[in-house]
Amino acid sequence: MPEPGGRAVSSPLAAAGAEPTLDRISAPGRAAWSLPPLDVPAADLDLPESSAALPPLPELSERDLVAHFTRLASRNFAVDIGAYPLGSCTMKYNPKVADWAAEHPGFRDLHPSLPAELSQGALEVLLDTEAILCELTGMARATFQPPAGAAGELTGLLIMRAYHEAAGHPRRAIVIPDSAHGTNPASVTLAGYEAVHIPSNDRGMVDLAALRETMSAEVAGLMLTNPNTLGLFEEDICAIAAAVHEVDGLVYYDGANLNAILGVARPGDMGFDIVHSNLHKTFATPHGGGGPGSGPVAVVERLARFLPGPIPVRLPDGTAGWEVPDNSIGRVHGHQGNFLVVLRALAYMRALGGAGLRRVAERAVLNARYLEHLLAGAYDIPFPVPCMHEFVASAAAIKRATGVRAMDIAKSLLDLGFHAPTVYFPLIVDEALMIEPTETESPETVEALAAAMLDIAARAATEPDSVKGAPHRTPIGRPDDAAAARHPVLTWAMGD
């Protein structure tokens, strides 16, 4: 059997000594920059609001600059180094052909104000991606303005509000399950709504009876992730959507977990009206250390007139152009969102095609179900329902027996060459470890990850202090977060 890949031996992260910040390696008079001399006659401009002094930036040679950022890179884990089973984040492999696309000068160097006649290729990218997204989700039209998932949520909620306002009354509340991502309630507040939380039942799913009780003419809609944040498919989804529609509410699909159902089931067929997709999760665009993402929002036909304008459209003459929908909620981004991220996603979607996209869901679920199977016994699996692309395990029993917590297990995994799973989320599971292996890890890697987690569970019993002290082999140990918050040092000037 092949050896497992996907495990980072610690050497790429071994850089033990701290790298000084740029201000510490700056020397007055050094410079990396060069520019040609000014080739027009210099005018004596005497502009108002001119600065008397140069800004206090560091001064470096290019060689030092390169060494500095290369050493920083060496102190960072990444998908390209090893497996990254971070639940809810879908840290799959990011194909290099998409990097090539995003660096293509014919896209990368386009100014956003180019008129449609000079940017037909960019418009075609948006239209093609829209068509694929709409087919995958069962929606009719989409906007690419939202630059991330949370922005997509806000956009979706503003569309809900516009829909209800058009019917005479914006309504007051948005219903969200207690297992929702934190961005859901935060977006609800920004959209001027009140979040109403409903509990999960003992199967980890929306409690249908409780949901029905919250329904009223003041409910603007429901936000739901499906599979939910426990990695479970909401089995009552059609009844849930029907209950919301009964009061003329709208049903919003948080696309965080779309990876699980590509080509298998569609939000539109389940009764969802608005769907955001995280291109940086499901469609393999790299997460960039925290962004850029892309959170396009797709809607059913009757909501298309509210989309943020302008949106790309096919014109009667066959060319592509821009159009502001009749009842547009207005802009939610300065331009067309994170266009190059959309382009990367298109490269991925086109490479996989319909068959490949369905295979993604099958293998994502296969890997997760297999890993869950390998860990059951050592870790509690709180809900008796087959998982989809991820699952939540609980370290509650381990904690009771040994004092070792979910966070300690996560930190120990870092020592063993894997990234940690998501911990303490969703909030409804005690000592939660949310694990998403993704479809791009091989079975050998999944087995090595399972072996590492089983090893940690065993060591929790025999040498709990070692596990609680982890990580031991990373560039730094656990940071003092309390001190960081008590005395914030957010710039090097504050530290002096």
Add this chain to the structure above:
Amino acid sequence: MDFTPHTDADVERMLATLGVADPAGLFGHLPAEVLLDHPLDLPQPMAELEVMRYLDGLAGLNRSGLVCFAGGGVYDHFLPPVVRALTLRPEFVTSYTPYQAEVAQGVLQALFEYQSMIAAITGLPVANASLYDGATAGLEAVNLAVAATGRRVVWVSRALHPHTREVIATLAHTRDLAVVEHPVVGGRTAWAPDAEGPPALVVLGQPNYLGVIEDYGAAATVARSTGALLAASVDPMLLGVLRSPGEAGCDIAFGEGQPLGNPMSFGGPVLGVFATTEALLRRMPGRLVGRTTDEAGRAAFTLTLRTREQDIRRERASSNICTNQTLNAIGAAVHLAWLGPGGLAEAGRQSIQKAHYLAGRLARVKGVRAANPAPFAREFAILTPVEPAEVVSAMGERGYLAGIPLSGDYPELPGGLLVAVTEQRTRDELDGYTAALEEVIADA
């Protein structure tokens, strides 16, 4: 093609372990009515080479390679190869948000350095680790000020970027905020101190959307007299030349950060710059990286003041932002470190000098005149006798992206065209642009 490593034998072995007959069986517990009973109408898979040919073909439908005179926040500055080489390191590109600080010191330290350098150029004590873009950063400034003052009116200059005003308007409607637009006279904002108020925030562009250098003092006086916070949308590439917003008395500086380290990218991904005072720190939107130590006393960086954020504070968070523009911020940090104080000042100075040279040349073109008399920096508005959209189209045929037509956003400037210049434009290009415009106007 796909990117899953499983062989048929792997799949069979794993399914057998799970006691599932075939891949479809993995979904056997889903309600039958939601399962697709047909393959989706999606394109056939492509080999990598086919994907590249396909996208290359689409790129060919764009008129790329035009000499760029368009700005409006997104500028064609010189981006040295070293910036891309370092920013695109896979350790930065393919990592997640640095929640596990022990294996994310690279991204965390780069963001700390970004925050430090944004604070340095804006003259404000604290900057966050990036927002989406300049327009949404403007919205966050409004949200911050409304929360900090409890007031529900915002004063914006009509010369603030139209897209920023539109994004603010989208949310103002929902949140029942009144946005009062203050007029532009001769290119500069004419603040009306007796407008509906009192405002939570006074917002100007510096330089404003028309390229004009505003009077910080006038805006600061209005903000002081009404008890409002003051925010400036700045062009970061000019902060080696122009007074910093912090020095000018602003409480918030925000702006489109694209000129720092990022290609134009058809407008995204770019980044929103955001800096403010220590008094407003606890209301700052977005992520913040702080310096601390680890258990062994080693220097360490970590995400901090997290209780402002949505995953902790949920519906009471200072913003809903989670994913931001980290990689773009790293690009900005590398670029700022490459420029240093001298390079930032020289890139700004050359952009301004060349803009003035071009403005002088264009003033001599028959039928063209300056839209307003006020002093400008690296961008300026001209009025042409030909419809600006037609000018852009005809100039496109001659190899130039002539600028951004203004008449849609500013009907009071018929024939208005916004022209931007960077240090990259050569004298030949400036002269060529002038000659081409002369031709276009003569032909019309």
